[in-house]
Amino acid sequence: MAMVIKSRKRKRHGHTPVEQIRYAPIDERDRRRFEYLNDKIWKNDVTCVNMLRLNRASFFHFCKLFRDRGLLEDTTHMCVEQQVVMFLHTIGHNVRNRVVATNFGRSGETVSRYFNKVLHAIGELRNDFIKPPSSATPSKIQGNPRWDPYFKDCIGAIDGTHIRASVPKEMEAAFRGRKSYTTQNVMAAVYFDLRFTFVIAGWEGTAHDASILRDALERPNGLRVPEGKFYLVDAGYGAKPGFLPPYRGVRYHLNEWGSNPV
Known part of the structure; x- marks a missing residue:
């Protein structure tokens, strides 16, 4: 379905109506984006780890966590998985904004905006993954004559x-x-x-x-x-x-x- 932005016709003060701006259908672009993800990212665990530093199960679990917590949400043309894919690919390979934009068929502004959204979402999970250490003697030390009692604390x-x-x-x-x-x-x-x-x-x-x-x-x-x-x-x-x-x-x-x- 083509997108059409309707302009407001102004007849006062000598303004002439502006012609409507028409955009090409975007369904085809979305389809190509998902094909890229299926072929180059989620094809198998080896490819997924190479591209994102996570296997497929860990990646989709990660995305589900964001969605369930309300930290990220799907938009009309950008699902949570796509947002996280671009973020992980950027930090996993230290690639530049324009490279990610080209690979994933997005504008540089879009890549930058969703990178910041995912970065903020990850920061909100800090209490889940960064926890104070236990005061109990670690199991790897307790009872091991090489370490216990020297490192029990x-x-x-x-x-x-x-x-x-x-x-x-x-x-x-x-x-x-x-x-x-x-x-x-x-x-x-x-x-x-x-x-x-x-x-x-x-x-x-x-x-x-x-x-x-x-x-x-x-x-x-x-x-x-x-x-x-x-x-x-x-x-x-x-x-x-x-x-x-x-x-x-x-x-x-x-x-x-x-x-x-x-």
């Missing part, structure tokens, strides 16, 4: 990672640290089941790990370490109550730990 590990960031030219010096490109230094705390318990992002790539940890501890809703518990950290964070770095001057060999199934 350990509640996880903290480390930082550098993620590429796009910043204004005048700010690049602060964000260009150990990498040749601009990055932000993101600190994360992870429990033994690989569940994130705390994440702080936004710091410049040149920021020291100890400064980021201090900021995380000083924030009103920041990182909290239960009494008597501690996190394992690297030497950059320093030794302080609640944080245990490696012993200085001791060489740790990867071949002693890399193949350890525990």
Whole structure:
């Protein structure tokens, strides 16, 4: 069905009627978009993981969660699945707006608008996926003579990672640290089941790990370490109550730990 935008005819003040603007049928474009998703995204789990970093079951479960929570909704020509596909493809491959717009048959403005919608929706799920660590002794430590009782009060590990960031030219010096490109230094705390318990992002790539940890501890809703518990950290964070770095001057060999199934 062709879309027609009717103009209001003005006869006063010498205005002449404007001819109606007609658009081509959009059903065919929608059909081609879904064909692209079926052939290039959802064809099988291998293709889906390559394109989105998620298998098909996880992807559709993710979309259902957004829809059930009312965080994203279908529009006339953009279902929730399409919105999430464009977002995951962008962050999974670090592709630019114009590339996504070309691949998915959308305008750059549309891609940008729905990217922000999905990003906000994911942020609203933070309490579902980022939870405080348990105060109980982890099952991987409890009863294991190699770790228990030495690490019975350990509640996880903290480390930082550098993620590429796009910043204004005048700010690049602060964000260009150990990498040749601009990055932000993101600190994360992870429990033994690989569940994130705390994440702080936004710091410049040149920021020291100890400064980021201090900021995380000083924030009103920041990182909290239960009494008597501690996190394992690297030497950059320093030794302080609640944080245990490696012993200085001791060489740790990867071949002693890399193949350890525990």
